[in-house]
Amino acid sequence: MLGYTITQWLFGILSFLAVMFALLVVISRNPIHSVLYLVLTFFCVAGHYLLMNAQFLAIVHIAVYAGAIMVLFLFVIMLLNLNEQGEPRRNVLSRVIGTVAGGLLLLVFVGVLKGTEQLQTLSVANSEAGLIKNLGHVLFGEFLFPFEIVSILLLAALVGAIMLGKKNEKEDVTQNQA
Amino acid sequence: MINGISIDVYLLLSAILFAIGGVGVIVRRNTIIIFMCIELMLTAVSLLMVAFSVIHNDTSGQVFVFFTMAVAASEVAVGLAILSMIYRNIKTIDSDELSKLKN
Numbered sequence: 001m002l003g004y005t006i007t008q009w010l011f012g013i014l015s016f017l018a019v020m021f022a023l024l025v026v027i028s029r030n031p032i033h034s035v036l037y038l039v040l041t042f043f044c045v046a047g048h049y050l051l052m053n054a055q056f057l058a059i060v061h062i063a064v065y066a067g068a069i070m071v072l073f074l075f076v077i078m079l080l081n082l083n084e085q086g087e088p089r090r091n092v093l094s095r096v097i098g099t100v101a102g103g104l105l106l107l108v109f110v111g112v113l114k115g116t117e118q119l120q121t122l123s124v125a126n127s128e129a130g131l132i133k134n135l136g137h138v139l140f141g142e143f144l145f146p147f148e149i150v151s152i153l154l155l156a157a158l159v160g161a162i163m164l165g166k167k168n169e170k171e172d173v174t175q176n177q178a
Numbered sequence: 179m180i181n182g183i184s185i186d187v188y189l190l191l192s193a194i195l196f197a198i199g200g201v202g203v204i205v206r207r208n209t210i211i212i213f214m215c216i217e218l219m220l221t222a223v224s225l226l227m228v229a230f231s232v233i234h235n236d237t238s239g240q241v242f243v244f245f246t247m248a249v250a251a252s253e254v255a256v257g258l259a260i261l262s263m264i265y266r267n268i269k270t271i272d273s274d275e276l277s278k279l280k281n
Contacts (some may be wrong), residue, residue, distance in 0.1 A: 005182055011187070020193070023198060025198075025214060025215070035213060045225055048225055052181075052228055060247065072258060073210065076210065077210060080210075080271065082271075090205060095205050097204075099205065104195035105197050109189075130231075137237075139241050142238070143236045154252050158183065160255075
């Protein structure tokens with residue numbers, strides 16, 4: 001097919017979709033639409049992981065990001081009852097300035113990162129690095145201590161979220177009296 | 179080259195996704211959307227980290243991505259709890275209104 005392999009076609013389609021959905025996240029006015037487009041972007045990125053044979057990360061990416069984090073976002077948006085009328089837009093000037101700043105950031109990245117290929121002469125056809133067996137060996141061998149630290153971090157975040165989300169009883173008492 | 183795709187293309191894709199996330203953080207006023215754009219930037223960096231992990235055939239990069247996901251999850255949990263608390267107190271999550279920390 002025009003000299004491209006099927007992997008290159010898949011890469012092109014997934015990249016195009018990822019960039020389009022990412023743009024729609026920023027553009028769409030309804031926060032719920034933004035969340036759904038971000039979920040689609042994450043599915044495209046998971047597809048990229050699969051193309052690179054990083055199977056474990058692809059599944060974890062879908063489960064954690066699309067499954068857990070985005071549901072949390074959706075839940076909070078519905079809880080706060082936000083809709084497109086709720087958000088006043090920035091004026092045109094600051095939006096244009098923001099976009100130009102982002103474009104300049106992209107320009108800097110492209111300028112800095114261009115030519116990295118010359119540093120690498122390796123050519124990988126089918127990497128074994130992302131298979132769950134190899135990942136498990138490294139995760140529970142070399143990185144066992146950071147893994148345990150991350151579990152403490154998650155516990156702290158859990159407790160913190162509950163403490164923040166809890167209603168302040170003193171405030172309720174004063175509101176009831178007033 | 180990963181399956182016939184140059185690492186430069188992955189660099190470009192990640193840079194574009196990161197820049198889109200950055201524009202979203204600057205342009206939008208809804209704090210939840212700003213959070214989502216930060217997630218987008220984290221994902222762009224993760225994608226690049228996996229690409230380099232594959233090209234070096236080194237698993238450590240993918241372990242770092244795994245840790246990044248854990249940190250992102252805890253960040254979102256605490257951040258959304260703070261946002262819902264702010265909304266309960268001052269009835270808005272507009273980032274311009276939040277510039278005053280008191281009242």
